[in-house]
Amino acid sequence: MKLPIYLDHHATTPCDPAVVEAMLPYFGERFGNPSSRSHAFGWEAEDAAERAREDVARLIGCRSKEIVFTSGATESNNLAIHGTLAAYRSKGRHMISCVTEHKAVLDPAAAFEKAGGEVTYLGVDRLGRIVLDELKQAIRPGTVLVTLMTANNEVGTIHPLAEIGSITREAGVLFHTDAAQAAGMLPIDVEAMKIDLLSLSAHKMYGPKGVGALYVRRRNPRVRLVPISQGGGHERGRRSGTLNVPGIVGLGRAASLAAKNMAAGGEKIAALRNRLEEQIRGGIESVVRNGDPDHSLPNNLNMSFPWVDGESLLMAMEDVAVSPASACSSGAHEASYVLLALGIDDDLARSSIRFGLGRYTTEEEIDYAAAKVIAAVERLRAFSPMFEREAGRETA
């Protein structure tokens, strides 16, 4: 077993070796620009990008013309949100989202509010679930867009996409989902789920960083989009700029690998996740799992360790790379806004750790990580006056 152990796959994943292999020629002899229509170098690059487009489309059940390549899920979210709100401005200036979304949705939403738009943020329950009736009630005549993530990047909770899609389709509003964590991990079918726009990112699914895609529905309804950057009119005018051919080839390969491994890989990773949870519960009293155990990403385990400071716990678990529950906020000592939104109190939120398992995680690594967590929590609790007092009271 090689140390340190990487259990932070919600932050990023390593490239699958087959992905790297597929990409390499496109840095070298196949360096052409897909926009070069006059020679074989360009045709070869274009063919490669189009094959990748088909692989990505197949992963989510759309047609390849509906895929726009971007620099990642952040850009895809921005294009989906700003692009539709600008295109449908005459319909209204209202969108609906949720308090547990990634910053790559919340920040464009805040920018839209600053520019005079209105956003309704749905709340969530203790498991991170929205209430579908609240979504129905929030939709009004000026509502253009509902954006709700497929699965949460901190607690793993999966939103009921098909139910949300039925509500939005019936109401005649667009439905965008940020599937950065879910694409390649969970089955997604944009037809069955009535999704109109979907963001995904290569580096969350064993592809390279800096490349992703936005699915934009072309039929029933045809989604209009105002581009956020102008240039050579690439990607049918929706996203100008020379295509990142090696990255796109890597994304395509990552998508086809993910599709092939999804069922077996999901089962294997869920079994390892459950093993980690059971071992931790077996070794430490009073631990809390966050998220919805029945509707969760199979690779996610978010746990709180009362009377322990999460930052100290991270430090104490040398050799095990995990995230505090507040991975994406710059102030490392702030409690995670996602956990707070679940109604978890500040102290408990600060005692939380997010484990993200991956395709190459082994039983041996899980056992090692569990032993490290248990030892670290025991050590830190031994120094905690709060633990002495409160845990003592529990057993008295």
Ligand SMILES: *Cc1c(COP(=O)(O)O)cnc(C)c1O
């Ligand atoms: C990682 C992530 C993003 C950002 O994706 P990039 O490709 O890194 O820009 C957006 N949303 C969610 C849910 C994510 O997990």
